[in-house]
Amino acid sequence: MLAQRANLIRSSGTATARAAAKAAAEAGKEVIDLTAGEIWSNLAPGIRDGAIEAINRGINRYTDTIGVMELREALARKISLDTGQTWKAEEVAVTSGAKQALFNAAMVLLNPGDEVIIPAPYWTTFPAQVLIAGGTPVFVDTRHNGYVPRVADIKAAVTDRTRAIVINTPNNPTGAVYDVPTLLGVADFAVNRNLWIIFDECYGDFVHGHHTHHPITSIIPEVRSRTLIVNGFSKSLALTGWRIGYIAGLKEVINAVNAFQSHTTSNPNVIAQHAVLAHLQCGDGGYQSRLRSQLASARQIGLNVLSSLKRVRVPKAAGGFYFYLDLSHLLQPATGIGGLTTTDDIVDSLLSDAGVAAVSGTTFGDPTGLRLSYGIPPEKLRIGLSRLVEVLNGWE
Ligand code: PLP
Numbered sequence: 001m002l003a004q005r006a007n008l009i010r011s012s013g014t015a016t017a018r019a020a021a022k023a024a025a026e027a028g029k030e031v032i033d034l035t036a037g038e039i040w041s042n043l044a045p046g047i048r049d050g051a052i053e054a055i056n057r058g059i060n061r062y063t064d065t066i067g068v069m070e071l072r073e074a075l076a077r078k079i080s081l082d083t084g085q086t087w088k089a090e091e092v093a094v095t096s097g098a099k100q101a102l103f104n105a106a107m108v109l110l111n112p113g114d115e116v117i118i119p120a121p122y123w124t125t126f127p128a129q130v131l132i133a134g135g136t137p138v139f140v141d142t143r144h145n146g147y148v149p150r151v152a153d154i155k156a157a158v159t160d161r162t163r164a165i166v167i168n169t170p171n172n173p174t175g176a177v178y179d180v181p182t183l184l185g186v187a188d189f190a191v192n193r194n195l196w197i198i199f200d201e202c203y204g205d206f207v208h209g210h211h212t213h214h215p216i217t218s219i220i221p222e223v224r225s226r227t228l229i230v231n232g233f234s235k236s237l238a239l240t241g242w243r244i245g246y247i248a249g250l251k252e253v254i255n256a257v258n259a260f261q262s263h264t265t266s267n268p269n270v271i272a273q274h275a276v277l278a279h280l281q282c283g284d285g286g287y288q289s290r291l292r293s294q295l296a297s298a299r300q301i302g303l304n305v306l307s308s309l310k311r312v313r314v315p316k317a318a319g320g321f322y323f324y325l326d327l328s329h330l331l332q333p334a335t336g337i338g339g340l341t342t343t344d345d346i347v348d349s350l351l352s353d354a355g356v357a358a359v360s361g362t363t364f365g366d367p368t369g370l371r372l373s374y375g376i377p378p379e380k381l382r383i384g385l386s387r388l389v390e391v392l393n394g395w396e
Contacts, residue, residue, distance in 0.1 A: 008131045012124050013363025017347070021357030032376075032384030033357045037172065039321060039375035041238035041294065044287040050278025054271050063267040066258045067094025067246075071273050074280040075246050079229065082204075083215045091248055093257045096268040098202050098232035098245035099125060100261075105198050105228045105247060106133040108256040114163035116198075119149040121324070121364035123172045123200075135163070139365055146316070147174035147324070151185030158189075164196035170203040170213060170319025173364045173371040177211040177319040180219060187216055187223040197227045202245075203320040205236040205288060206295055211318045225250055233276055235320075238291060238375075242272040295321050298374040298381055305385040310393045321375045327361075328368040330395050343370055346392075354387040 017035040025031040066072070072089035079087040095101040102125065110116070112134035118126050120139040127137035140153045154165060167186060169178035190197050197216060204213040217224040232245025245268075247257060267273070299317055306314050306323060311330060315323045327343055343360040347370070350356045361369025372388070374381055 005132060009128045012128070014124065014359055017357060017359040017363070020351060024351055024355070024357070029355055031351070031355045031357055032380050032387070034372040034374075034376065034381075034384055034388075035357045035359050036373045036375060038234065038240040038373075039238040039291065039295065040377055041291060044237050044239070044279055044283065046279035046283045046287070047237060047239065047242070047275045050282075051271050051275035053278065054274035059270055059274060061270065063270050063273060065262040065266055066092075066254070067267060068270075068273055068277065071277040071280075074277055075248070078280060079248050083218045083229075085217060085221070085224065087248060088251075090251050091254055093247050093254050093261065094268050094273060095232075095245045095247060095257075095261070096243040096265055097234060098200065098230050100243075100265065100268075101228075101230045101232065101245045101247035102126070102198065102200065103129050103132075104257045104260055105230065105253075106130055106135065107260055108253060109196055109228075110135040110163060113161060115159060115161045117154055117157050117162060117165040119154075119166070119168075119171075121147065121171075121173055121361060121366035121369055122166070123168060124363050124365075126166050126168070127365075136161070138162070142174070142176070143326070143366065143368070147171060147176035148178055148182055149186075151182060151189065154186060155189060158193065158195070162193070162195060164198055165190060166198045166200065167216060168200040168202075170201075170207060170211075172203060172320055173322055173359070173361075173369065174324045175315065175317045175320045175322045177207055177213060180214055183214055183216050183219045187220040190226050191220065191222050195226065197223060198230060199227050200230045202231055202235050204231065206292065206321060207319045208296060208299055208317065213319065228253060236288065236291075237276075237279065239276075242269070242275065244268055244272050244276045295375070298376075298378055301378050301382055302372075302374045302385055305382060305389060308389050308393070311395070312392055317374075321373060323372040323374060324361075325370040325372070326368055327370055327392075330392065331368060343367060346370065350388060350391055354391045356384045356388050356391075358388070 021033045072092045075092045076087045076089045106129045110133040114135045116130045130137045142149045228249040234240040347360040359371040
C-alpha cells in the first residue's frame, strides 16, 4: 500500500516513549516523565514581547523562504560570536526547528547510496533522515570510549561511498561533550578526504563542570567550507513548540537549501521568527543564564540521587540535560528474575512498577543504555530518580 520509503522508518522512539508515559498517566497512574527532550521553563520575556508586538503590527504574511533578512543577519552575528569567524546572512537559512535544518542538509548533500558516519548511541532522527534521503547510515560505536568517538574508528568506517560525518556535541542521548583533540582529528580527516561534517550543536549552551563546547569551525578554519552548522532555539531558549532552527554553511549549499525548502514547508512561522529576532536584538542573556543555573542545579540534584546506584555507574552528564546510564551490568546474563534482560524490558518495568518513564537505549542504537531527562521540576526529578534507583538496585 505504501511507498518503500515509508517502510524504512518508524516513528521516533522518544515520541513512542513519551506516548507510553502519557497513556499510563491517562489511565490514572501517577507518572514521573523523564523522557522529554525539552526543558520545563517559562517563556523568555523577549520571545513573548517580540511575538505580541509582531501580532499587534499585523505581521501575517509569507516571508522569504529561508527567513526574514533581519533574522538571518542577527543569526550571522550570533554565529560569528560563537565561532570567532565572520559569517554573513547569505550563509544562513532559518528553518522550522533544527530537525528541518538536518533534513535539508541530508536532502541537498546526499546521493542514493552515499554513506553517512554517525557515532552511536545517536539521536534517532539522524539515521532516519539519511535513509529518507536514500543514503546509508554507518555507525561508529563510542561506548568503550566514554561516548566520544575515536578518530581511528571513524577513519576505519570510511569507504569510497562516505559522504558525511554527523557530529553532535554536546550529545543527545549520552551528554558527552567532544574534546578538542577529537574535533581536531575529525575536522582534519574531513578536510583531507573531502567529507562533509554535519555539526549539530543544539545543546551547545549547556555544558557542565570543566567542560567547554567547541564549535568545530573554530578548531580548524579549513573545515568551515566542509561544515554545515545546525542549531536552533528549542533547547537553548526552551522553545520547542515554536519551531525555529537554522543551518549555516557555504552560500552554494544555503542556496540549495532555499530551493529545497521552497518546495517543502516554505518559511518557518513568521511570528516565531519575529519573536526570536526580538530576543536576539534585545535579550541581555539573563534568561539563558537562569536556564543554565536551573539545569546545573537539577543536574546536581540528580547526580546526588544517582550516586546511590549500586551496580550502575553514575553518569558523567557533561552536557545537555540528560543522564545516560550504562545498564550492561544489569543485563548480563538472564537472571531469571522475571526474565528481564533488555533495556526495553527495564523501561516497561520502570513505568509499570515505579511510575517512571524513561527512554530505552535501543532507541539510540544502544541496547545497554537508558536516557533520563532532567529538564523537569526539581521535586519531581528527585522523586522519579529515587524510585528508579530503588528499582535498579533491586535488580540482583
Ligand atoms: N538535534 C538534536 C541532537 C536534538 O536532540 C534535537 C531535538 O531533540 C534536534 C536536533 C531537533 O530540535 P528542534 O527541531 O526542536 O530544533
